[in-house]
Amino acid sequence: MKKDLDALMEKAGLDALLISGSATHNPAMYYFTGNVHVSQGDLIKLRGQEPVLFCNSMEREEAARSGLATKNLAEYRYPELLKQTGGDPAQATALRYQKMFADIGLTKGTLSIYGKMEAGQSFAVFNALQALLPDIEILGETQDPVLMLARETKDANELEHTRKMGAVTVEIVSRTAAFLQSHKAKEGVLINEAGNPLTIGDVKRKINQWAIELGVENPHGVIFAIGRDAGVPHSTGNPEDVLELGKTIVFDIFLQEPGGGYHFDFTRTWCLGFASEEVQALYEDVREVFDKLMNEEMKANMGLKTLQDRTCDLFEEQGHETIRQNPLIEEGYVHSIGHGLGLDVHELPFVRPPEGVLKPGVIVTIEPGLYYPSRGMGCRLEDTVFVHADGQIEVLADYPHDLVLEIEIN
Amino acid sequence: MKKDLDALMEKAGLDALLISGSATHNPAMYYFTGNVHVSQGDLIKLRGQEPVLFCNSMEREEAARSGLATKNLAEYRYPELLKQTGGDPAQATALRYQKMFADIGLTKGTLSIYGKMEAGQSFAVFNALQALLPDIEILGETQDPVLMLARETKDANELEHTRKMGAVTVEIVSRTAAFLQSHKAKEGVLINEAGNPLTIGDVKRKINQWAIELGVENPHGVIFAIGRDAGVPHSTGNPEDVLELGKTIVFDIFLQEPGGGYHFDFTRTWCLGFASEEVQALYEDVREVFDKLMNEEMKANMGLKTLQDRTCDLFEEQGHETIRQNPLIEEGYVHSIGHGLGLDVHELPFVRPPEGVLKPGVIVTIEPGLYYPSRGMGCRLEDTVFVHADGQIEVLADYPHDLVLEIEIN
Numbered sequence: 001m002k003k004d005l006d007a008l009m010e011k012a013g014l015d016a017l018l019i020s021g022s023a024t025h026n027p028a029m030y031y032f033t034g035n036v037h038v039s040q041g042d043l044i045k046l047r048g049q050e051p052v053l054f055c056n057s058m059e060r061e062e063a064a065r066s067g068l069a070t071k072n073l074a075e076y077r078y079p080e081l082l083k084q085t086g087g088d089p090a091q092a093t094a095l096r097y098q099k100m101f102a103d104i105g106l107t108k109g110t111l112s113i114y115g116k117m118e119a120g121q122s123f124a125v126f127n128a129l130q131a132l133l134p135d136i137e138i139l140g141e142t143q144d145p146v147l148m149l150a151r152e153t154k155d156a157n158e159l160e161h162t163r164k165m166g167a168v169t170v171e172i173v174s175r176t177a178a179f180l181q182s183h184k185a186k187e188g189v190l191i192n193e194a195g196n197p198l199t200i201g202d203v204k205r206k207i208n209q210w211a212i213e214l215g216v217e218n219p220h221g222v223i224f225a226i227g228r229d230a231g232v233p234h235s236t237g238n239p240e241d242v243l244e245l246g247k248t249i250v251f252d253i254f255l256q257e258p259g260g261g262y263h264f265d266f267t268r269t270w271c272l273g274f275a276s277e278e279v280q281a282l283y284e285d286v287r288e289v290f291d292k293l294m295n296e297e298m299k300a301n302m303g304l305k306t307l308q309d310r311t312c313d314l315f316e317e318q319g320h321e322t323i324r325q326n327p328l329i330e331e332g333y334v335h336s337i338g339h340g341l342g343l344d345v346h347e348l349p350f351v352r353p354p355e356g357v358l359k360p361g362v363i364v365t366i367e368p369g370l371y372y373p374s375r376g377m378g379c380r381l382e383d384t385v386f387v388h389a390d391g392q393i394e395v396l397a398d399y400p401h402d403l404v405l406e407i408e409i410n
Numbered sequence: 411m412k413k414d415l416d417a418l419m420e421k422a423g424l425d426a427l428l429i430s431g432s433a434t435h436n437p438a439m440y441y442f443t444g445n446v447h448v449s450q451g452d453l454i455k456l457r458g459q460e461p462v463l464f465c466n467s468m469e470r471e472e473a474a475r476s477g478l479a480t481k482n483l484a485e486y487r488y489p490e491l492l493k494q495t496g497g498d499p500a501q502a503t504a505l506r507y508q509k510m511f512a513d514i515g516l517t518k519g520t521l522s523i524y525g526k527m528e529a530g531q532s533f534a535v536f537n538a539l540q541a542l543l544p545d546i547e548i549l550g551e552t553q554d555p556v557l558m559l560a561r562e563t564k565d566a567n568e569l570e571h572t573r574k575m576g577a578v579t580v581e582i583v584s585r586t587a588a589f590l591q592s593h594k595a596k597e598g599v600l601i602n603e604a605g606n607p608l609t610i611g612d613v614k615r616k617i618n619q620w621a622i623e624l625g626v627e628n629p630h631g632v633i634f635a636i637g638r639d640a641g642v643p644h645s646t647g648n649p650e651d652v653l654e655l656g657k658t659i660v661f662d663i664f665l666q667e668p669g670g671g672y673h674f675d676f677t678r679t680w681c682l683g684f685a686s687e688e689v690q691a692l693y694e695d696v697r698e699v700f701d702k703l704m705n706e707e708m709k710a711n712m713g714l715k716t717l718q719d720r721t722c723d724l725f726e727e728q729g730h731e732t733i734r735q736n737p738l739i740e741e742g743y744v745h746s747i748g749h750g751l752g753l754d755v756h757e758l759p760f761v762r763p764p765e766g767v768l769k770p771g772v773i774v775t776i777e778p779g780l781y782y783p784s785r786g787m788g789c790r791l792e793d794t795v796f797v798h799a800d801g802q803i804e805v806l807a808d809y810p811h812d813l814v815l816e817i818e819i820n
Contacts, residue, residue: 020529021529024630024631025435025629028528037631037644037646039630039644057738057740058642058643058644058744058745059644061642061645062644062645062646072738074737074738075738077737079737079762079763082763087553087763087764088552088553089552089553090550090552090553093552112530113529113530113533114528114529114530115528115529116526116527116528116529117526117527117528117529117532118438118524118525118526118527118550119430119431119523119524119525119526119527119532119536119550120522120523120524120532120549120550120551120552120555121550121552122527122529122530122532122533122550123523123532123533123536123537123548123550124549124550124551124552125550125552126529126533127533127537127550138533139530139534140500140528140529140530140531140532140533140534140535140537141530141534142498142499142500142503142530142531142534142535143497143498143499143500145530205622205623205625208622209619209622209623211622212615212618212619212621212622213615213619215615219435219629220434220449221434221447221669232468232471233468234447234449234466234468234469234472235471235472236447236472259631327484327487327489328467328482328484328485330467334468335468352489353489353492353497354497
């Protein structure tokens with residue numbers, strides 16, 4: 001949590017954090033600023049002190065809405081610095097940082113850098129800055145960055161934001177089911193009022209309209225994939241595909257608060273009208289594993305790798321191949337059991353090393369699935385859960401896990 | 411243009427480009443891949459050769475939709491590399507790059523890096539890679555990066571995409587005007603059917619719904635700012651503000667193709683019902699400068715700094731203070747006359763050094779404005795133009811520049 005940041009910085013031996021870039025759609029910056037329209041800024045946090053946001057004068061009012069102390073970047077007269085360096089933007093930006101650091105009393109110690117930037121720019125600017133400031137050690141943390149460790153556990157406010165996104169998500173999922181069921185089937189596919197086949201593109205457009213109406217963003221798109229595409233975990237679904245009865249539809253929706261805020265992550269697998277025995281069996285295998293994980297296996301303070309191993313055990317007992325047996329498989333259980341989510345749709349804790357733990361405060365997805373593209377099908381079920389201080393694990397948005405959506409035949 | 415890339419690389423002494431990150435909302439990657447759902451990949455282009463896209467096996471089908479040659483990142487067995495480095499992600503990622511480079515024959519020369527990444531990650535990974543590969547010089551280009559130079563001029567396909575976004579933009583602007591005019595005024599503000607004041611939030615929601623309906627994205631939000639906010643160029647407008655008659659409304663809309671494609675950029679200033687003499691005079695000053703720039707001043711192959719200077723001349727002749735006189739001013743003409751746009755909403759050419767030029771192939775905005783927050787008003791007019799090979803300068807979407815929107819009084 002944010003309140004742990006100073007302690008985490010001390011533990012990691014960090015004296016300062018520098019976060020660069022936009023306030024929106026830039027999780028490290030948004031974590032401090034919230035949803036304000038600052039297109040380019042620098043936030044510096046010294047250990048034990050409140051952060052300071054440097055921004056352009058044109059964005060001063062928006063920056064102030066963050067509630068943070070702000071400083072005007074224009075005062076550092078970048079055009080003059082550029083001239084002084086013979087027109088070298090990396091050197092000029094480094095010189096500007098040097099002045100900014102001096103202004104807030106950062107003259108030595110260890111500085112960790114954050115923020116979404118062009119790779120070439122951060123490489124050039126921070127190497128130039130490192131050469132300029134030998135008393136400051138610039139670090140790119142790639143393993144358990146301090147800010148990600150702080151963000152791994154959520155405070156009450158973040159939980160509330162996530163809950164609200166969960167409520168919006170199930171509202172949109174309900175509307176999607178009702179929308180599909182408002183169509184009749186003809187010759188095995190859903191048809192619209194004009195008598196033409198409904199398409200996945202039509203469904204996605206409705207989902208996007210509901211997202212706007214309900215005031216949320218869908219920046220990563222939605223997965224609504226049918227048949228063989230449902231068997232390829234990250235196929236997003238072909239917009240021209242029609243909605244054939246009896247085929248698995250993997251519907252994975254990961255909405256975000258406006259401006260790049262908190263996410264929710266949720267998957268159901270549906271079959272329109274009916275499910276063949278083969279599809280029903282696939283679903284039941286996933287459902288059995290899902291229910292066992294949710295009701296028996298998953299415990300607070302458990303390692304996610306342990307949960308992944310148990311998931312592989314369970315799927316292997318059912319006779320499916322798993323990614324544990326072969327990291328290159330494309331059929332069977334081919335991914336991780338879940339991940340943390342928050343300002344990033346994938347964030348700590350993770351299954352992959354360093355192993356994440358279901359410690360109190362984390363928000364994680366639980367998403368077992370089976371994929372058989374060669375047999376034209378796939379199935380995944382996913383809920384988002386929160387681990388309470390007392391160890392209770394709460395599903396943050398309830399919605400039925402049923403496979404078949406009843407459809408009227410024309 | 412993309413076809414110039416090999417020549418531009420040769421001129422800059424670059425042997426290879428490496429672009430990392432997502433395909434969507436990552437202009438450097440999107441430039442090659444187009445709109446495909448690849449959440450994390452690496453694209454390498456050797457000079458004189460076609461680019462190769464490395465992606466995760468889960469995203470192999472989506473990656474193939476780009477039409478590029480693809481390779482599976484899983485083959486480089488990152489988990490083993492991580493173990494080998496004692497769990498150091500920067501070292502392990504650098505080792506993976508080393509293997510990838512060897513596979514495609516990149517063993518020496520100069521490599522420029524691109525792509526939106528976390529600053530700390532690119533700093534750590536590419537410094538580790540540089541240490542590992544002394545025969546390859548890794549560069550972060552910060553001045554006129556080769557890829558930005560290629561992207562500065564647009565080919566016929568890019569122009570077509572921009573034109574389509576222009577058509578969508580004026581459709582949405584027309585709908586916005588009609589929506590406002592469908593409301594009556596009472597006690598000086600627009601009211602809705604329920605008799606309550608219409609708000610800026612209501613207008614923005616409609617704009618977002620039309621964007622979805624017309625299949626475009628609005629990732630940066632829209633500026634719809636009234637009164638004093640209209641006088642602060644990058645105030646986006648307060649959603650709770652009511653629509654008061656006679657106040658300037660700056661409506662700046664910069665939509666983008668889905669997935670992070672091409673932009674359009676467009677501004678009108680409106681007054682609902684009537685304009686006071688003071689507001690009318692402000693508008694006429696901006697309109698006069700706008701018309702002079704469009705009809706007399708602007709020529710193909712002109713420097714944008716020259717155009718900015720001419721804009722300052724014209725505004726100063728009218729008696730307004732300009733940013734040329736004082737870079738810190740907040741009243742008068744306080745910004746640049748325009749900028750290139752494409753996959754980024756701000757890209758080459760720019761007014762700021764190194765000075766951009768209106769060379770054939772560029773798409774730029776022309777956007778003079780005057781701002782008086784202390785007097786509760788601001789005005790900006792903006793069109794997007796293309797410079798043809800024969801020097802003709804074409805406005806890419808026509809729409810009236812009028813100030814006053816007639817409103818029925820209740």
